[in-house]
Amino acid sequence: MNSEMTSRERVLAVLKGQIPDRVPHFEWEINSPVVTALTNGGTYEDLIELLDIDAVVVGAEYHKELIGNNLILNEWGVTSAKGAVERPLPVDALAPIRSWQDFEKWSAPDPLAPFRFETAKRRIKRFKGQRAIILYVRDVWSHPRDLMGYMELLIACLEQPDLVSAVVERCIDHTLIIIERFAELEAEVVFTGDDIADNHSTLISPKLWEALFMPHFRRLVKALHDFGFYYWKHSDGNIMPVLDMLVDAGIDGIDPIDPLGNMDLATIKETYGDNIAIKGNVDCVDVLVNGPKEAVIQAVKECISIAGPGGGYVCSSSNTIHSGVKPDLYKTMVEAIHTYGTYPLDMERLITSI
Amino acid sequence: MTLDKIYKSVLEGDAPGTEANVKSSLDEGVEAGKILNESLIAAMHEVGNRFENGEYYVPEMLIAARAMQTGLVLLKPHLVEAGIESAGKVVIGTVKGDLHDIGKNLVAMMLEGAGFEIIDLGTDVSPDQFIAAVQEHKPHIMGMSALLTTTMQGMKSTIEVLEEAGVRDSVKIIVGGAPVTDDFAKEISADGYAPDASRAVAVAKSLV
Numbered sequence: 001m002n003s004e005m006t007s008r009e010r011v012l013a014v015l016k017g018q019i020p021d022r023v024p025h026f027e028w029e030i031n032s033p034v035v036t037a038l039t040n041g042g043t044y045e046d047l048i049e050l051l052d053i054d055a056v057v058v059g060a061e062y063h064k065e066l067i068g069n070n071l072i073l074n075e076w077g078v079t080s081a082k083g084a085v086e087r088p089l090p091v092d093a094l095a096p097i098r099s100w101q102d103f104e105k106w107s108a109p110d111p112l113a114p115f116r117f118e119t120a121k122r123r124i125k126r127f128k129g130q131r132a133i134i135l136y137v138r139d140v141w142s143h144p145r146d147l148m149g150y151m152e153l154l155i156a157c158l159e160q161p162d163l164v165s166a167v168v169e170r171c172i173d174h175t176l177i178i179i180e181r182f183a184e185l186e187a188e189v190v191f192t193g194d195d196i197a198d199n200h201s202t203l204i205s206p207k208l209w210e211a212l213f214m215p216h217f218r219r220l221v222k223a224l225h226d227f228g229f230y231y232w233k234h235s236d237g238n239i240m241p242v243l244d245m246l247v248d249a250g251i252d253g254i255d256p257i258d259p260l261g262n263m264d265l266a267t268i269k270e271t272y273g274d275n276i277a278i279k280g281n282v283d284c285v286d287v288l289v290n291g292p293k294e295a296v297i298q299a300v301k302e303c304i305s306i307a308g309p310g311g312g313y314v315c316s317s318s319n320t321i322h323s324g325v326k327p328d329l330y331k332t333m334v335e336a337i338h339t340y341g342t343y344p345l346d347m348e349r350l351i352t353s354i
Numbered sequence: 355m356t357l358d359k360i361y362k363s364v365l366e367g368d369a370p371g372t373e374a375n376v377k378s379s380l381d382e383g384v385e386a387g388k389i390l391n392e393s394l395i396a397a398m399h400e401v402g403n404r405f406e407n408g409e410y411y412v413p414e415m416l417i418a419a420r421a422m423q424t425g426l427v428l429l430k431p432h433l434v435e436a437g438i439e440s441a442g443k444v445v446i447g448t449v450k451g452d453l454h455d456i457g458k459n460l461v462a463m464m465l466e467g468a469g470f471e472i473i474d475l476g477t478d479v480s481p482d483q484f485i486a487a488v489q490e491h492k493p494h495i496m497g498m499s500a501l502l503t504t505t506m507q508g509m510k511s512t513i514e515v516l517e518e519a520g521v522r523d524s525v526k527i528i529v530g531g532a533p534v535t536d537d538f539a540k541e542i543s544a545d546g547y548a549p550d551a552s553r554a555v556a557v558a559k560s561l562v
Binding site for chain 1: 408478502
């Protein structure tokens with residue numbers, strides 16, 4: 001254990017299965033109202049420094065245009081509707097790919113368009129060497145879902161599997177070029193956030209998942225490793241039916257161990273903790289929304305006491321810092337991780353209720 | 355015999371087969387109510403069981419529901435003519451500010467498959483729209499869905515608005531969605547909560 005680790009070293013230690021100086025913390029997404037509130041109008045980058053968050057997330061940018069009052073068309077040809085309190089959601093009825101004819105006419109955006117990397121380059125320049133640079137891309141599910149429509153993709157998995165597979169392959173082709181570019185920019189960790197499960201189970205059967213998506217998933221993971229990236233997979237929900245497949249494919253980390261899907265942090269730590277890094281799972285549905293602060297601190301202590309021993313653990317929310325999270329409660333969570341997450345862990349202090 | 359075929363075609367998600375078999379049954383003079391209860395509803399009940407048991411996943415549920423709906427379209431005029439009433443009327447929607455619809459759609463399909471009449475208000479449904487639908491359709495049950503922590507509070511405010519409008523006691527309210535829990539349902543004084551589409555059927559049946 002190194003007592004003077006940088007944030008970057010702390011995150012990489014976890015991915016290497018080593019014990020860092022402190023349980024790291026970062027989030028895949030911190031909603032802008034929370035950023036604004038905590039930084040008095042500052043930026044995501046300012047918040048990273050203010051709260052000493054251990055990783056910064058970067059990604060490729062895609063242009064969007066407003067069409068009509070409420071619709072947004074992106075470079076993928078996906079039309080989304082603006083909701084009152086959430087990010088735009090693709091409109092199934094306007095999905096661009098329904099048939100082989102649609103697919104043959106459709107092409108992915110130019111992955112190397114110069115504007116795609118501008119924000120990421122600025123972030124990388126600011127934090128390189130100090131904090132872990134984590135590249136967000138999509139894996140095998142979310143692009144096809146948006147391109148074919150959610151319900152239509154689910155049905156197509158049964159009725160047009162070859163089309164689904166072709167769509168996934170073309171999207172992965174695009175993603176691999178993005179990844180290669182980010183390898184040149186010296187990002188070190190890739191995270192994908194495609195949600196493949198709900199609270200009940202995976203959306204599709206493990207058998208279909210293996211047949212349709214795992215070949216592409218394995219291709220992605222192999223390419224990521226060939227480029228030198230560590231790879232962290234996120235999915236909401238109960239992913240237990242396919243988790244062995246994901247681990248066997250070579251993922252380096254899993255997130256967020258969704259309590260809503262009855263994913264149990266202790267079970268995941270015990271079963272997979274020797275092989276992959278674990279990130280999660282301070283409740284962001286109730287505790288980080290309603291508090292009080294004491295409940296947040298208690299939740300952090302419980303998570304660290306369960307998953308912290310032996311390292312290999314990042315303490316974070318159970319999904320993202322969404323717009324309903326109270327800024328002060330998020331700050332309390334980060335401070336509690338810093339307070340209680342120093343190695344060697346003080347287990348007596350961690351298991352004592354506040 | 356054709357009832358068995360209908361049952362099987364729904365389970366397999368075979369919409370054309372369901373349509374053809376329902377037509378055959380009607381042509382043979384089988385009562386519409388019998389076709390509904392012993393093939394379509396029975397099959398969707400089995401779909402729910404298989405979903406709960408992990409034999410079926412969302413795609414299998416979707417194509418079964420699609421097949422069931424194909425048969426139901428053919429049956430409806432005959433059911434009306436025979437004076438057969440639905441298991442109950444359900445107004446359903448995703449709450450204001452939330453555009454997610456797949457969970458709500460699955461619940462609606464499974465309830466329809468259990469013999470309920472569905473009035474689907476869609477997504478981003480305001481409290482006033484829920485009230486208007488309750489006043490217009492006089493449903494037995496009103497279902498609210500939310501996928502987001504931020505929008506599920508809209509369930510509470512919708513129930514409050516129903517109370518203010520004096521129509522809360524005229525309808526049973528069920529809620530669901532990824533962040534929604536039984537505790538939350540109780541906290542906002544909903545009458546029922548179901549963690550998934552399949553179990554929503556049992557909850558709805560218990561309330562009518």
